[in-house]
Amino acid sequence: MGVFEFLVQYMPFIAQGATVTLQLTVFSFALGFTAAMPLVMANLFGVLPVRLVSRSYVEVVRGTPLLVQLFLIYFGLPSIGVKFDAMTASILALGLNSAAYQAEIFRSAIKGIPESQFLAAESLGFTKLQTFRYVVLPQAVRIALPALVNEFVTLIKESALASIIGIVDITRRADYVAAYTFRAFEAYLAAAIIYFVLCYFFSYGARAIEKKTRIPGYKGG
Amino acid sequence: MDDYVLVMEDVEAGYEDHRVLKGVSLRVRRGERVVVMGPSGSGKSTLLKTAVLLVKPWKGRIVLDGVEVTARGVDIRKVRAKTGFVFQSYNLFPHMTVLDNIVLPQILVKKVRREEAVKRAHEVLREVGLEGVEHKYPLQLSGGQQQRVAIARALAMDPIIFFLDEPTSALDPELKEEVLNTLEKVAQEGIAMLIVTHELDFAEDVADRIIFMENGVVVEEGEPHKILYNPEKDRTKEFLRSIRRRRLKAEALHS
Numbered sequence: 001m002g003v004f005e006f007l008v009q010y011m012p013f014i015a016q017g018a019t020v021t022l023q024l025t026v027f028s029f030a031l032g033f034t035a036a037m038p039l040v041m042a043n044l045f046g047v048l049p050v051r052l053v054s055r056s057y058v059e060v061v062r063g064t065p066l067l068v069q070l071f072l073i074y075f076g077l078p079s080i081g082v083k084f085d086a087m088t089a090s091i092l093a094l095g096l097n098s099a100a101y102q103a104e105i106f107r108s109a110i111k112g113i114p115e116s117q118f119l120a121a122e123s124l125g126f127t128k129l130q131t132f133r134y135v136v137l138p139q140a141v142r143i144a145l146p147a148l149v150n151e152f153v154t155l156i157k158e159s160a161l162a163s164i165i166g167i168v169d170i171t172r173r174a175d176y177v178a179a180y181t182f183r184a185f186e187a188y189l190a191a192a193i194i195y196f197v198l199c200y201f202f203s204y205g206a207r208a209i210e211k212k213t214r215i216p217g218y219k220g221g
Numbered sequence: 222m223d224d225y226v227l228v229m230e231d232v233e234a235g236y237e238d239h240r241v242l243k244g245v246s247l248r249v250r251r252g253e254r255v256v257v258m259g260p261s262g263s264g265k266s267t268l269l270k271t272a273v274l275l276v277k278p279w280k281g282r283i284v285l286d287g288v289e290v291t292a293r294g295v296d297i298r299k300v301r302a303k304t305g306f307v308f309q310s311y312n313l314f315p316h317m318t319v320l321d322n323i324v325l326p327q328i329l330v331k332k333v334r335r336e337e338a339v340k341r342a343h344e345v346l347r348e349v350g351l352e353g354v355e356h357k358y359p360l361q362l363s364g365g366q367q368q369r370v371a372i373a374r375a376l377a378m379d380p381i382i383f384f385l386d387e388p389t390s391a392l393d394p395e396l397k398e399e400v401l402n403t404l405e406k407v408a409q410e411g412i413a414m415l416i417v418t419h420e421l422d423f424a425e426d427v428a429d430r431i432i433f434m435e436n437g438v439v440v441e442e443g444e445p446h447k448i449l450y451n452p453e454k455d456r457t458k459e460f461l462r463s464i465r466r467r468r469l470k471a472e473a474l475h476s
């Protein structure tokens with residue numbers, strides 16, 4: 001059987017893992033987004049100790065391997081009596097990891113909003129909360145959008161780590177095919193192609209969204 | 222005291238440990254139009270920002286519309302709702318339409334109902350000579366139009382005093398003219414104004430009083446005619462000479 005026939009025969013089986021891969025990605029992205037908000041708020045507006053906690057979280061998460069974080073949650077926590085199934089553990093690990101990156105994305109997006117916008121809002125008599133809700137957030141989300149999409153796509157790829165603890169995603173299915181056929185190259189080539197198509201599809205769709213939400217008349221970036 | 226919308230007494234202010242205002246005292250009457258001039262870095266912008274506590278004063282007293290805003294426990298937002306501020310760089314919200322730029326502050330700060338706010342927005346846009354741009358976004362407009370929207374946004378709040386920081390210095394000569402005309406019209410309405418500008422003709426036509434600042438203090442002040450044509454202090458003379466020279470150069474380049 002040539003490479004092409006192999007791909008035709010086994011690709012559908014491997015591709016079925018895409019639903020699990022996307023499930024992992026979407027849930028961990030959402031968890032990351034939700035957890036990122038308080039992190040950013042704490043970092044930008046919190047009192048010093050709160051700010052330090054938020055910063056340390058981001059630094060520690062970004063300074064340690066995701067795989068180690070996953071193992072900590074899945075294999076480590078049970079030894080202190082906290083046990084998760086593989087799917088929950090994977091989403092927690094990916095999501096809490098992504099939170100640190102998304103917090104950084106929002107922090108720099110907010111930093112990218114000119115001081116003059118804050119001054120204008122303040123001079124009009126807006127409260128801090130109103131300024132955040134009506135002036136900062138809508139602009140920050142637009143600035144952050146490309147980086148957020150990038151983070152989503154990164155999660156699609158990183159979710160492959162979950163296969164190690166038994167999640168049957170694209171990578172795990174490729175493992176099965178490789179073990180069954182002894183043709184590892186073709187099996188993982190099929191997985192690579194599927195990941196690539198997924199990533200490409202989301203980046204492309206996101207570019208369309210970016211165009212739609214771009215501030216009319218804005219010339220830069 | 223009640224004759225004054227703004228009283229600043231011996232105000233000192235700055236950034237971190239950089240002292241910019243070194244004891245400024247200033248009074249603006251109801252409806253009075255005061256122009257502030259002075260060299261770059263003399264503290265004109267800081268003066269305006271300090272008046273509405275966008276910069277916190279280190280020392281001194283500020284009374285806005287009879288409320289001592291430097292006192293403890295004053296809700297500065299209530300006071301800001303009565304003041305309008307126009308920046309050199311317009312500072313419109315780029316992600317909102319022109320209409321929303323004017324409507325939202327009314328709703329959020331003055332707690333006006335939306336229909337009423339929209340009605341008021343149309344009024345002020347007419348006043349600044351901008352109709353038909355309601356649904357455009359700020360960055361789709363010329364600088365002069367953006368600045369007039371900024372003026373309209375501030376006007377819609379019905380301020381009793383209007384602070385304008387070099388409202389035309391970012392604009393080309395033709396666009397300057399339309400904004401200055403708009404401001405002359407606004408000046409007729411009896412809103413007190415504190416305007417930083419180096420437009421001598423405008424100052425002469427509109428100002429009741431001119432204040433000349435340098436190095437964080439008021440050097441000289443008086444009626445426009447006196448300050449512009451017969452100043453006492455050498456520094457004022459020198460400064461006016463340099464502005465007139467620059468203008469002549471610009472005109473020569475233009476013709």
Ligand SMILES: Nc1ncnc2c1ncn2[C@@H]1O[C@H](COP(=O)(O)OP(=O)(O)OP(=O)(O)O)[C@@H](O)[C@H]1O
Nearest residue numbers: 236237239241259260261262263264265266267268
């Ligand atoms: N946000 C800021 N942070 C730190 N220093 C500042 C800030 N804004 C102004 N300064 C400094 O304060 C001094 C006075 O600045 P200010 O903007 O009040 O002067 P100005 O008279 O308005 O000048 P210009 O004509 O150039 O606008 C300057 O030395 C300036 O560098």
Ligand SMILES: [Mg+2]
Nearest residue numbers: 265266267386
């Ligand atoms: Mg200035």
